[in-house]
Amino acid sequence: MPIVIKVLGFSVALTLVFTIITNLLPQVEGEAPVEKTFDPGAFTEESFVLLGEDLFKGKGTCTLCHNNMGRAPDILARNMVETAAERLADARYQGKATDAESYLRESMLEPSLYIVKNYGKQGSKSPMPVINKAPIQLSDIEINAIIAYMQVKDGNQMTVALPTATPTEEKTTVQAPALAENAEAAINQYGCTACHAILTSESSIGPDLRNVATRLSSAEIRQSIIEPNAVITEGYSPMMPNNFAEQMKVKELEMIVQFLAEGAP
Ligand code: HEC
Ligand code: HEC
Numbered sequence: 001m002p003i004v005i006k007v008l009g010f011s012v013a014l015t016l017v018f019t020i021i022t023n024l025l026p027q028v029e030g031e032a033p034v035e036k037t038f039d040p041g042a043f044t045e046e047s048f049v050l051l052g053e054d055l056f057k058g059k060g061t062c063t064l065c066h067n068n069m070g071r072a073p074d075i076l077a078r079n080m081v082e083t084a085a086e087r088l089a090d091a092r093y094q095g096k097a098t099d100a101e102s103y104l105r106e107s108m109l110e111p112s113l114y115i116v117k118n119y120g121k122q123g124s125k126s127p128m129p130v131i132n133k134a135p136i137q138l139s140d141i142e143i144n145a146i147i148a149y150m151q152v153k154d155g156n157q158m159t160v161a162l163p164t165a166t167p168t169e170e171k172t173t174v175q176a177p178a179l180a181e182n183a184e185a186a187i188n189q190y191g192c193t194a195c196h197a198i199l200t201s202e203s204s205i206g207p208d209l210r211n212v213a214t215r216l217s218s219a220e221i222r223q224s225i226i227e228p229n230a231v232i233t234e235g236y237s238p239m240m241p242n243n244f245a246e247q248m249k250v251k252e253l254e255m256i257v258q259f260l261a262e263g264a265p
Contacts, residue, residue: 043162045148052149055142060131062146064191069239071194071205072128073116079154080104087114092122101159104147108132127194135189179249183259186252190244206240207233209260218261225253 043051056062065072073083084100087093095113097103106113111126120126131138138146144160151158180186184199193201198209212221223230225248228240244253 041164045152045158045162048145048162049148049152049158051142052145052147053153055138055146056149059136060138060142060146061136061191064241065128065194067241069241071239072119075150076153079156080150081154081156087116090114090117092117099159100151100156101147104150105143108138108143108146180252180255183255186248186256187259190248190252190256192256195240206236211263212260213263218257221260222253222257225256 062075066075068074068077081100084097084103087103088097088099093114095103095106095110097106107128108131111128111130112124115122115124115126129136131143132140141163144163147160148158151160180189187193187198192209193199193203195203195205196207196209197203207215216224220231224233224240226245228242228244229238232238248256
């Protein structure tokens, strides 16, 4: 075989290997957060709903809990306008909402006002985070976009008003979550505390992570996070989200693994 072809073959193989490796690693270390800048005056109903869907599945972290695993009502599978009407008609409802739009907004801003049956006791604190506060901290425009998405996805009419351009043509920026500063921040950002006893959380949906180093090696901890269903811890059901590998940056994953492997406080 002529040498040039051998060399070419080799570099093609190398390129392939690199492509496979980079495809395995969800995001390149330290990758700058994707910033989407939009002009509030330029929205159509369609693009506003798309923004809402993006926020619901991404920055808003809603799908972490709202999925088909039973941790929270499966919003994607339910018609939320009909659901809102049922909630408002419930004798236990004590909030101030009067229609679907105000119910959906209230669910995000004051989740503890009304606790959906089987997800906690009425009068106790909802497991759902307050969406306009840290760490999720969505703006009013972003919250409206999510309401629009929840209305339109099942063919209901969008009732929220499209944002209007400010006279100064000010641009609004939707920022993808930045790289977490340290392991604690990453653990909070990815909602591990919703299910595990770790940091200030005493949740017992999943195993206690404060002493996970006594059970698992670093490699096993890493696998438990990126492939949670590969090994199911005895006595627990397989309900850990299996998309952390897509969401986390490599650096965040490694910070969390190291923190847990060192016997997190
Ligand atoms: C940490 C888990 C968690 C996250 C993250 C979360 N929620 Fe929730 N949410 C819940 C739980 C649990 C309930 C049911 C308890 C309650 O009514 O407060 C709920 C209730 C709701 C309800 C009322 C549902 C109904 O059937 O009446 C809406 C609407 C809602 N969430 C929207 C959202 C949106 C939008 C986001 C993202 C911006 C989000 N949630 C993020 C856990 C979560
Ligand atoms: C919706 C609930 C939920 C969330 C959120 C969640 N986990 Fe889990 N996790 C579980 C459950 C349940 C198990 C046990 C079943 C299994 O092995 O999948 C588990 C297992 C684990 C294990 C193996 C523990 C052992 O002792 O075998 C590790 C490590 C772990 N999770 C880390 C994390 C980290 C880190 C995060 C955040 C990035 C996280 N989990 C988010 C529910 C969750």
